[in-house]
Amino acid sequence: MGLALVPFLLLGTAAHADLRLCNKTESKVGVAIGYKDKVDWITEGWWNLEPNTCETLVPGSLVSRYYYIYAVDYEQFGEWGGRAFMCTREKEFTIRGIQDCVARGFERTGFFEIDTGEQSSWTVQLTEPVQQGAGGR
Numbered sequence: 001m002g003l004a005l006v007p008f009l010l011l012g013t014a015a016h017a018d019l020r021l022c023n024k025t026e027s028k029v030g031v032a033i034g035y036k037d038k039v040d041w042i043t044e045g046w047w048n049l050e051p052n053t054c055e056t057l058v059p060g061s062l063v064s065r066y067y068y069i070y071a072v073d074y075e076q077f078g079e080w081g082g083r084a085f086m087c088t089r090e091k092e093f094t095i096r097g098i099q100d101c102v103a104r105g106f107e108r109t110g111f112f113e114i115d116t117g118e119q120s121s122w123t124v125q126l127t128e129p130v131q132q133g134a135g136g137r
Contacts (some may be wrong), residue, residue, distance in 0.1 A: 025127065030047070030074060035064050040096050042094065054123075080112060084112070
């Protein structure tokens with residue numbers, strides 16, 4: 001019926017010192033990122049990636065071990081998410097803090113965690129949505 005959480009592939013890379021995300025689907029996707037700076041948690045969005053393109057989300061050498069990603073498939077209405085809840089909104093945003101999202105007028109959204117293993121560079125690849133089985137009880 002609906003789309004399942006879409007599988008993704010994480011790859012450490014040495015070519016460029018960045019956090020990159022590649023949209024390996026046939027749909028346009030929107031991407032938000034969460035990370036901790038020296039003071040607070042920050043979420044930012046939206047990067048709009050055309051099918052089969054890549055975008056640098058964090059330029060330069062990575063300073064954090066953990067980053068968090070949330071993405072939506074604009075055409076198939078699927079999403080890539082997880083259990084790390086952070087604040088987002090529908091329009092372009094930079095939000096400080098992950099507490100009380102709804103009370104502050106934002107949406108509370110589940111991001112998936114990326115453990116870069118303290119690499120200086122990392123690439124995330126979003127792959128095609130997988131349809132859930134049509135069977136049921």
